[in-house]
Amino acid sequence: MKEKLKIIPLGGLNEIGKNMTVIEYGNDIVVIDCGVAFPDDDMLGVDLVIPDTTYLKRNLNKLRGYVITHGHEDHIGAIPYVLRECNAPIYATRLTCGIIETKLSEHKMPQKVKMNRVRAGDTIKLGCFKIEFIHTNHSIADSVALAITTPLGTILHTGDFKIDLTPVSGEMIDLVRIGELGKKGLLALMSDSTNVERPGYTPSEKIVGKSLEKFIMESDQRIIIATFASNVSRLQQILDIAAKAGRKVAVCGRSMEKISKVSMELGYLKDSGKVMIDISEIKRYARSQLIIVSTGSQGETMSALYRMAYGSHKQVEVNSGDRILIAASAIPGNEKSINNMVNELYKQGAEVIYDRSAAIHVSGHACQEDLKLMLGLCKPKYFIPVHGEYRMLVQHARLAQEMGVNPKNVLITEIGRPVEIGENSARLGNSVPAGRLLVDGLGIGDVGTAVLRDRKHLSEDGLLVIVVTVDATTGVVIAGPxxxxxxxxxxxxxxxxxxxxxxxSQMALDRCSVENLRDWNSLKSAIKGDVSDYLFKKTKRSPMVLPIIMEI
Amino acid sequence: MKEKLKIIPLGGLNEIGKNMTVIEYGNDIVVIDCGVAFPDDDMLGVDLVIPDTTYLKRNLNKLRGYVITHGHEDHIGAIPYVLRECNAPIYATRLTCGIIETKLSEHKMPQKVKMNRVRAGDTIKLGCFKIEFIHTNHSIADSVALAITTPLGTILHTGDFKIDLTPVSGEMIDLVRIGELGKKGLLALMSDSTNVERPGYTPSEKIVGKSLEKFIMESDQRIIIATFASNVSRLQQILDIAAKAGRKVAVCGRSMEKISKVSMELGYLKDSGKVMIDISEIKRYARSQLIIVSTGSQGETMSALYRMAYGSHKQVEVNSGDRILIAASAIPGNEKSINNMVNELYKQGAEVIYDRSAAIHVSGHACQEDLKLMLGLCKPKYFIPVHGEYRMLVQHARLAQEMGVNPKNVLITEIGRPVEIGENSARLGNSVPAGRLLVDGLGIGDVGTAVLRDRKHLSEDGLLVIVVTVDATTGVVIAGPxxxxxxxxxxxxxxxxxxxxxxxSQMALDRCSVENLRDWNSLKSAIKGDVSDYLFKKTKRSPMVLPIIMEI
Structure with missing residues (x-):
């Protein structure tokens, strides 16, 4: 009897971000992606969230390598954390490798990880797996889907994708190759669910270029465009328009500078018109000769555009001579920050173009009709919706059924819960350890539920510390409360x-003394209880009450 | 020479919520609305935000009364707080009065405020002002605009409004009366800017009824509809559909119960089909015979639908026998909570209909074309955009200019900054005290910037308390740190x-002792500095460090 093939998501299901999936057969494991998530509102003070990789640590001897679909943070961001304990070679396309290497350098571990560059079309062998990299379209260049051939058949993982018939650089997604694999028979399809709630097709990145061109050409103001740093194709379009318009382009914001540098070095970004200048050089040009491409499209505190809006950017002072294009849509949760930033930009007198109707942004993810096309080409035996919150997974599952996948072969799983595929059937197996580790400063995983609960409590009503010094032998209060x-x-x-x-507090101590309660816990809980009750009655607030007893 | 007419917004400009405007001439003041705002994310632990009414307190002798446009929280919510110190008669339509009276009862001050019921069409006299109440449409019944005739001319304040040609109950907004006033000549228009970013017209509430009817009629599941409690017209439509469908209707959630009770008593809600039942009676009916109308359309923690989603609602257990309609759009900032709640409802197996395309919600505010119609009818000499964030005020100002208002007569102001209108001109005057007071528990205004800064600090990295007991005379450490x-x-x-x-900490104390520093502040800052520096170097975190020195 053959072994079972196990597909174990360690992240990216029932959540947005920290995408990571273990593919296991016999003595071999490959891992698809290794991303971070950004903290929820209730994770106070947390910087990043990474997947819990306990399962991987326990099976280190099986780990053959990581295959990475593209260079976005939610697919590569956890590499510097996870590979400290679960090191293995990384396989990715050139731009993706370039971005990962920059990241590893920042974490001072560039030599510790073996990077392997592949091209779309290449096939590698890792243990019993053959892995083919297939060209796709997404909001970052050099994205790939992965066709992983296992002893039981081939599974296709789409990565994040869209179908762009007229991409700015590179080819259209390799639908032919995907169709060929489908025709030969795919064991399973794991497909991106991010945009499953949206009907229709995702428009091409090219329409963004056309809109930007219009807004740039008709204006004699300085143009400031805020967009996602990693959208190299969009930056390329801006460079091309600038050449036509006789403008110079300066990029602004740390991640924007970093990614444009890597992309330029690797040839993904081409400044054929010699329009790029350093942000420090903008003083030399008239406003009408400039385009600034900046970070901050999500209203992130301390991003370049945010600092411009609040008048604290060193090089760029915004006023009525600026036309600002926010080429992005709001990631849920960022709406208020973006709105506030736009208000501030208005107060500086700038013109701000930010609404959907301006068509200066398109999504990088496939909408319903695109997802159906993927399903129609793949005709997989099993379908596992990935990358999405629960409602999206359910809706993607329904779409698969509409497209003819046998309902009992559609498997919605959750992180830690393996899909186990045998020769004739598939089922959800027993869960393995999985979850989230919170990164706060240099600490990984030392902030957990109890710490967050305390932070929440402190954030809502603050704190009262009550200190008493007590004679250790007699129990008599010497100083305080x-x-x-x-x-x-x-x-x-x-x-x-x-x-x-x-x-x-004093009365609580006296009561303890009368009742002959001498242990510190009794004293503390008497003080805490009495003070909390009184405060709530008097103020309807519940600050954290922290009694401390010093003994001399 | 005549006095100047002063229009002083105390809230509702450059923000959403806490709408409140002072109209002052000579020795007379009337106040339009008295609302709350909900706390921003950075107002940790704060329950409500109310306007700073210092200016009103200083001019109490002039205060003739409050005129209220409608019964939403952002227009009436601050009444129980503000009227404690600035009491004066309230004038409002019947439903608005009913809602205010319920609120006053909850605050145990029902007898302390003089309530005066008016009808649309009525005119009252307050000091030198004549105030006419004009029927409008909005997402709550009995909304009015206010035409305030002053010695210098008439100003029209729209309140929140939409133009609904086929309202569910009552008449279309009284465009004729507004047109008559415009024809006679309006000194100033203050108009609602909430939806100025949206092109086109706001659809009628009736289309919501049609969509809901379709979703209810085609289903044999239990129907749960989450919507805003105050939208009485929507609830009326649901009652009417229920009668047709042979279903019973139970309302669920505190605010829903409260408002439906008042509306029923005052005749704004009519249960002609005798379909309403108490939520405790739902057990007696089959799922297919029920409609539950609930709070929680914004994913508010502890709202009825939230508790159903997380399986903690006492009477309603959600499963695949439920079709849940979320008849609301997300208020910016609530997107994530709503998404999370929908995911949980999906996990319970329920069908959830929440997307825009379902047409089960329409806005209560006028869109661009409606706003133009208002401007076209009013043809005001001066235009003051109100109710909106800064970018909306600017866009509304531009719309007014397009509609022929002289650009120098368009006045964008901010809270506290009076618009001063003389016989021949208008300008922005010197600011008066204005701002926000934070309500936390029973405290009003005792939580300010310093407290919020501490809460934020505590929320991000927590707290370290370091206690030392010191001999008061020798300065020798007796216990601790x-x-x-x-x-x-x-x-x-x-x-x-x-x-x-x-x-x-001990070393810091020793150093102080060597340097002969004995005062507690020096000891504290030595401990705090050394510990903070060390912690940041070691952990990249900055908890609040709180040294406490006990002296015996």
Whole structure:
């Protein structure tokens, strides 16, 4: 009897981000992607979220390598963290490798990881797996889908993709190769669910170029375009338009500078018109001769456009001589920050073009009709929707059924839950450890539920520290109770309240003494209980009450 | 020489919410609306935001009354807070009065405010002002615009409005009366800018009824409809459809129950088909006989639909026998919560209809073409865009210019900044005190910038308390330094780190002793500085460090 093929998502299901999937057969594992997610609102103070890779650590001897679909953070961002403990060679296309290498250098681990550059069309062998890289379209160049041939058949993982019939650079997604694989018979398809809620087709990146051209050509203002740093094709279009318009282009913002540098070095970005200048050179040109391409399309604090909006950017001062194009749509959760930033830009007097009708942004993900085309070409035996929140996975599953996949062969799983494919059937197996590790500063995984709960509590009503010094032998209070508050009320306005709380704490201690309670826990919980109750009654607030007993 | 007419917004400009405007002439003031805003993400722990009414307090002797345009929270929510210090009679239509009275009862101050019911078409006199209430359409019944005749001319304040040619109950907005006023000559128009970014016309509430009817009639599941509690017309349509469909209707969620009760009592809601039942009675009916109308369309924690989604609602357990219609669009900032709630509803197996294409929601605010119609009818001498963020005010100002208002008569102001209208000209005057007061629990205004800054700091990296007991006369350390942390790291995992911090604190104290620094501030800042520096170097985090020195 043959082994089962296991497909184990460690991230990217029921969530957006931290995409990572383990493909396991017998003694071999390959991992598809290794991304980060950005913290939810309730993960206070957290910088990044990475997948829990306990399962991989336990099976290190099987790990043959990582295959990466493209260079976005949610597909590569966790590499510097995960590879510290689960090192293995990485296989990716040239631009993707370039971006990963920049990242590894920043983490001071460039020599520690073996990078292997592949081209779309190449096939590599890792353990029992043969992996073919297939050219796709997405909002970053050099994206690929992966056809992984296993002893039980071939599975296709689309990565993030769209179908762009007129891409700015490179070819249209290799639908022919995907169709050939479908015709030969695909065991399983794992397909991108990000845009499954949107009907119709995703428009080509080219229409963005046309709109940008119109907005640039008709204006004699300085043009500032905020967009995603990694959209190299969009930057290429801007360079081409600038050449036509006789304008210079300066990029602005750390990630924008980083990615344009790598893309230029690797030939993905071509400045044939010699229009690129350094941001420090913009003073030498008239406003009408300039285009600034900047980060900050999501209203991120400290991004270039954000700093321009709030008047704190070193090189760029915004005023009515600026036409600002926000070539992006809001990632859910960023709407308010973007709106606030646009208001500030308006206050500086700038013209801001940001609405959908301006057609200065298109999505990088396939919409419903595109997804149907993918399903129609692949005709997979099994279908596993990936990259999406739960409602999207369900809707993508329905789409697959409409496209003729047998409903019992459509498998919606969750992170840690393996899809186990045998010779004749597939099912969801028993879960393996999976979840999220929170990165906060240099710490990985040392911020967990209890710490977050405390942060939330502190954030809502602040803190009262009540300190008492007690004689260790007699239990007599020698000093205090002293009260310090932060994030609760202005102490000045609450002198009387603080005095009441001192009295209440003292009474709690006296009661303990009468009841002959001497252990610190009893004293602490008496103070905490009495003070909390009183405060809630009096103010309807529940600050964290932290009694500290010093013993001398 | 005549006095100047002053229009002083105390809220609702450069922000969404807490609408409140002072109209002042000579010795008379009337106030239009008195609303709350909901806290921004950075107002940690804050429940509500109300306008700063210092200006009103200083001019209490002039205050003749409040005129209220409609019963939404952002127009009436601050009444219980503001009227404690600035009491004056309230004038509003019947439903608005009903909702305000419920609110006053909850705040245990029902007898303290003099309520006066008016009807659209009525005119009242307050000091030198004559105020006419003009029927409008909005997402709550009984909304009015206000035509305020002053010694210098008449100003029209639209309140929140839309133009609904086929409203569900009541008449179309009284465009004729508005046109008559325009023809006679309006001194100024203050008009709702909420939807100025949207081209075209706002659809009628009736189309929502048609869509809901389709989704209800074609289904044999239980129907759950989440919508805004105050949209009485929508609830009326649901009652009518239920009668046709032979279903019963239960409302669910505190605000929904409250408003439907008031509306029913006042006759704004008519249960002619006797379909309404109490939520406790739903057990008696088959799923196919039920419609539940619930709160939670914004994914608010603890709302009825939220609790159903997370399986914690007492009466309603959601499963595949439910079709859930979310008849609302996301208020910016709520997208993620709504998405998460929809995912949970999907996990319970329910069918959820939430997308724009379903046409189960329309806006209550006028879009561009409607706003032009208002401007065209009013032909005001001065135009003051209100109710909107800065970019909306600017866009509305441009619309007014396109409609023929003299650009120098278009006045964009901000809260606290009066528009001063004289006999021949208008200008922005000197600012008066204005701003926001934060309501947290029972406290009003006792949470300010410093408290919020502390809460933010605590929320991001938590807290370290370092306590030392010192001999008051010799300055010798008697006990400690003891360290307590919250929201920083798991203390268990950081025992070694805590030990290091104790040593560092001790060394800081020793250094002070050598340098003969005895005052508590020097000791505290030495400990704080050394510990913070060390922590940042070691962990790249900056928890709040709180040194406490006890003296005995």
């Amino acid at each position: 002293d009260i310090v508050s932060r994030g609760f009320v202005y102490v000045k306005e609450a002198e009387a309240l603080m005095e009441e709380l001192r009295t209440i | 003891d360290i307590v942390s919250r929201g920083f790291v798991y203390v268990k995992e950081a025992e070694a780190l805590m030990e290091e911090l104790r040593t560092i």
